[in-house]
Amino acid sequence: MRRLMPTGDATRPVEFVQDTQPAPSPCEVLIKVEAFSPNRGETFLLEAPEPGLRPGKDVAGLVVQAAADGSGPPVGTRVVGHPPMGGWAEYATVPTHSIAVLPDELTTIQAAALPLAGITALRLLRTAGAVTGRRVLLTGASGGVGHYLTELAAAAGAEVTAVTATVERGARLRELGATAIVHDVADADGPFDVVLESLGGGTLTATLAKLVPDGTLVWFGQASRTPATVNFFDLLAGPENAVIRHFHYAGAPYGPDLATLVRLVAGGRLHPEIGRTTDWGQTAEVVIDLRERRIRGNAVLTIGASR
Structure with a gap:
């Protein structure tokens, strides 16, 4: 599968590499990523990336492998997730305590903009x-x-x-x-x-x-x-x-808060502000524009997202 990895080059901060598909632990689902959203904090990490950094904390897509312990949704379920890392890829593993199921009225593009922000x-x-x-x-x-x-x-x-x-x-x-x-x-x-x-x-x-x-x-x-x-x-x-x-936002589980955000958006009470949506082939350019504050709200990159 393809994954975006840091380069350490400020003018081209990420590039595509070939990687093996991640293997989920018993309490994780494997998601076919349809959309992800970089955040500005991640753009700073890319300036001097630590060895092994695999960016990507805000993802939405389709469950293609259910959690072995039975704690998550079944295969075929559309979800939004907040993994610790590794979301800028065709497939990502996410702990079941940090996902929420998407209703039909919410697109994966909208959902990808929800987690961290x-x-x-x-x-x-x-x-x-x-x-x-x-x-x-x-x-x-x-x-x-x-x-x-x-x-x-x-x-x-x-x-x-x-x-x-x-x-x-x-x-x-x-x-x-x-x-x-x-x-x-x-x-x-x-x-x-x-x-x-x-x-x-x-x-x-x-x-x-x-x-x-x-x-x-x-x-x-x-x-x-x-x-x-x-x-x-x-x-x-x-x-x-x-x-x-x-204040620092971090601390799993994230699933309950994600479910609240999904409910509010689906009910028309919260509106994701997505300043740019484009194919993930443009991630390097988007990362730079986020860092330089040229994008209002969130940016979302798509990997064959259909809805």
């Missing part, structure tokens, strides 16, 4: 706590996580201010429920009960100053790739008793 958004909102009636400031809102967060938080009754680089992307976030769009944190009309911060650098300090007393900042990324620093005396001059929480 969607799970991150769900778990971020749980970390933030009840947001109904609260003012939420979201940075880095143009990516896949940002679109899901905006729609989920707005649907839960939050007043969302989204920080995004362009007017075009801001218009889409308004459609998904954002109350206000700004292009610089300084322009955000605070104070806010909750800040969801993903840029790092100076943005973390700037958003921290926008909190209400006893407010919470959840730090879930450093997309600027610039380290953030916080001056203790700035904190004294800012919101009293502010809470800064570090």
